[in-house]
């Protein structure tokens with residue numbers, strides 16, 4: 103059985119990925135966690151990124167590392183110290199893994215690093231062209247976080263096959279964007295945000311986990327890949343899809359952009375950003391999506 107070590111395995115993506123890996127019967131799963139939070143079936147090892155410490159046994163046992171850990175971008179207001187935490191939880195954790203992979207005896211053959219389509223930066227709403235993996239990075243805060251995170255991933259020793267997955271907006275009923283968008287809709291207060299035209303390049307959480315599993319298995323995957331479904335929708339469309347699926351009316355006007363900035367400060371960038379990313383490369387690599395239609399993806403959680 104291949105031994106997969108997931109950092110941040112207790113999170114939204116990591117816990118579902120753990121379930122799917124274990125259900126296949128082909129993998130053993132280990133986690134690096136700060137708190138040691140148990141997820142059924144996984145062996146949890148502690149690490150402390152700030153102190154530069156980790157339980158080395160996990161790295162020595164692992165065949166593959168999937169590095170997901172990082173402070174949640176919507177966790178707290180983006181004051182300077184929080185922005186530093188968002189950045190350093192990713193760059194320093196990666197540097198710690200790289201350092202240990204350089205000095206320890208280990209058998210790691212594959213390293214898969216998470217990034218985000220936020221790499222491409224904030225775009226004007228409803229752009230018709232899609233962002234491909236070779237396109238330039240943006241200059242806003244989240245884009246710079248992705249740039250620095252990817253630079254850190256690139257330091258992984260070259261003897262290890264390495265891939266980077268630029269994750270889109272993950273749809274799940276356990277957390278993330280869908281839950282936050284569904285809350286006001288359920289409370290009869292649903293409304294599109296900003297002009298509502300910002301493009302949401304979404305992905306069903308199970309398809310995302312299947313991309314990570316493909317990256318574990320497919321020796322040809324050694325580059326950077328967008329993980330987004332083929333048919334992105336606008337914020338207004340996704341809000342309408344959620345309302346229809348939940349049988350709730352939408353009668354309120356859009357929440358204007360200035361109100362979003364008043365409410366969230368700079369964090370509003372994360373909600374109002376429009377990014378249309380292309381799925382071409384992961385499809386060419388042989389990945390087949392189960393969910394290509396946002397309506398079907400939302401229904402999968404709520405019907």
Ligand SMILES: NC(=O)c1ccc[n+]([C@@H]2O[C@H](COP(=O)([O-])OP(=O)(O)OC[C@H]3O[C@@H](n4cnc5c(N)ncnc54)[C@H](OP(=O)(O)O)[C@@H]3O)[C@@H](O)[C@H]2O)c1
Nearest residue numbers: 110112113114115135136170171172173174191218269272
């Ligand atoms: N969900 C999305 O829509 C989305 C979109 C694009 C990119 N991504 C990226 O994909 C990754 C996984 O996403 P997710 O939604 O599963 O995130 P999540 O639910 O927030 O989980 C991330 C995990 O990282 C660990 N973590 C948090 N702060 C940390 C810190 N300061 N130092 C070290 N570890 C820390 C936590 O595990 P412990 O508490 O066990 O240590 C947490 O469970 C994240 O890096 C995220 O930025 C997610």
